[in-house]
Amino acid sequence: MIWRLAAAAARLLPPEAAHRAAVAVLHRGIGPAPLLPEMPVSLAGMKFSNPLGLAAGFDKDAACPAGAMQLGFGHVEVGTITPYAQPGNARPRVFRLPEDxxxxxxxxxxxxxxxxxARNLQTMQDLPGVLGINVGANKTSQTPTEDYRCAVACLAPYADYITLNxxxxxxxxxxxLQTDANLQALIKAGRAGLTDADCQRPLFIxxxxxxxxxxxEAICARAVADRIDGLIATNTTILRPDSLRSAHRKEQGGLSGAPLFAMSTDVLAMMHRYLGDKGPALIGAGGVSSGAQAYAKILAGASLVQLYTALALQGPDAPARVIRELDALMRADGCRSVASATGKMTAPGAAIDHALRLAQSA
Ligand SMILES: Cc1cc2nc3c(=O)[nH]c(=O)nc-3n(C[C@H](O)[C@H](O)[C@H](O)COP(=O)(O)O)c2cc1C
Structure with missing residues (x-):
């Protein structure tokens, strides 16, 4: 209840101020610390206590991964971190679309x-979950792939896994960089960064x-050939579905949340069809705000699921609610483990229908 009130109060602030306040609060370890069912997932040598993670973009400077894990996330992906400090775009640069x-x-x-x-991460020991570090290129870089090498070389020692965004x-x-020739060079740069740091870490894209x-299809083939450990599907979209109603729907940038759910689940399922059960694991992100939506992504091929927008719009109770709902749904479906449900339904529409119908009948 108290956290729901706190979330309602945060919504009175402009979105970027609310975001900064949330990072500061979690940095101090203030927030709910729910007791949650164990839903273990093993992936690329890492052990996750549950399949739900905090997607990149919330903790851009690795200021509060422990506080975010305390909310119930089994993993937290910090970043995107670039080699050099940069201010980002002019404000305002983040907009809530509540009706959507x-x-x-x-x-x-x-x-x-x-x-x-790196200075922030040096002070952290024994995090209660898996830490992903997401890296990217500076805006004015003339050699973007070199930026990835540099950032990986600097940050890999603190990471359980690295994501090339x-x-x-x-x-x-x-x-x-998603085109095949560029992707090959990018992966090479990422691996060179790991060699520079003298530490091997799972690589996600x-x-x-x-x-x-x-x-x-080409990305999946490249990821298999170059032994990538995980593919995260997906980031935000530049599309603007006709269904959007909010005043800010025409703002430039990446759209996340509910309108991204079906679209990103389609991409995830397509990747699963190209990869089968071999090759990189899939991590589903995009529009997850309920256990049923997390379950749909798992059925469509995800080993892990991430969210961000639901946390921003609903507050710090959201991850624990999603995990509890997911656990209840999987039990109702007779599923003993996340791994046994992963990729069980190859058609994304069928996976979504099944999970949502199960949730309605629960
Ligand atoms: C405000 C905001 C900032 C984001 N910043 C990043 C980022 O820096 N790096 C990144 O890889 N993804 C970033 N994302 C994308 C999210 O990690 C996620 O892939 C996407 O929002 C879909 O998930 P969601 O619908 O649960 O938010 C950002 C998303 C939001 C809403």
Missing amino acids: RAVINRYGFNSAGMAAA ISSPNTPGLRD KLAPDLEEADI
């Missing part, structure tokens, strides 16, 4: 840079929802 249960942001990788993030719509040219099927 969505957000549009064009932050543009505002970041204190990798050295500041090549799907933000707010850094010009970044999404071009985060992709856009606005890809053609042929691009998805």
Whole structure:
């Protein structure tokens, strides 16, 4: 109840101020600390206490991963962190679309840079969950792949896994790294960064929802050939569905939340069809705000699920609610583990219908 009131109070602030306040509060370890069912997931040598993670973008400077894990997330992905500090785009640059249960942001990788993030991470020991570090290129970089090498080399020692983010719509040219020739060079740079740091870590790549099927097929083939450990589907979309009603629907940037759910689940399911049960694991992100939606992504092929917008719009109770709902749904469906449900329904529409119907009948 108290956290619901706190979330309602935060909604009275402009969205970026509310975001800053939430990071500051979690940095101090203030927030609910729910007792949650164990839903273990093993992936690339890492052990997750449950499949739900906090997606990148909330904790851009690795200021509060422990506080975020305390809310119930089994993993937290900090970043996107760039080699050098940069201010990001002019304000206002993040907008709530309450009628659409969505957000549009064009932050543009505002970041204190990798050295500041490394200083924050040095002070943290024994985090209660898995830590992902998401890295990207500076806006004015002439050699973006070199930025990835540098950031990986600096930050890998603190990470359980590294994500190469090549799907933000707010850094010009970044999404071009998703084409095959560029992707090959990017993965090489990421691996070179790990070698520089002298530590091996699982490598994930985060992709856009606005890809053609042929691009998805090529990315999956490259990820298998280059032994990528995980693909995150997806980042925000540049599309603006006709269904949007909120005043801010025409703002530039990436759209997240409810309108992204079906679109990102389609991309996830398509990747699962190309990958089968081999190759990189899939991490589903986009529009998850309930256990049923998390379950739909798992059925469509996800081993892990991430959310961000639901936390921003609903407050700090959201992750615990999603995990409890997911656990109840999987039990009702006779599912003993997340792994046994992953990829059980290849058609995304069928996975969504099944999970939502199960939730309605519960
Ligand atoms: C305000 C905001 C900032 C974001 N910043 C980043 C970022 O820096 N790096 C990144 O990889 N994704 C970023 N994202 C994308 C999210 O990590 C996530 O992939 C996307 O929002 C879909 O999930 P959701 O609908 O649960 O928010 C951001 C999203 C939002 C809403």
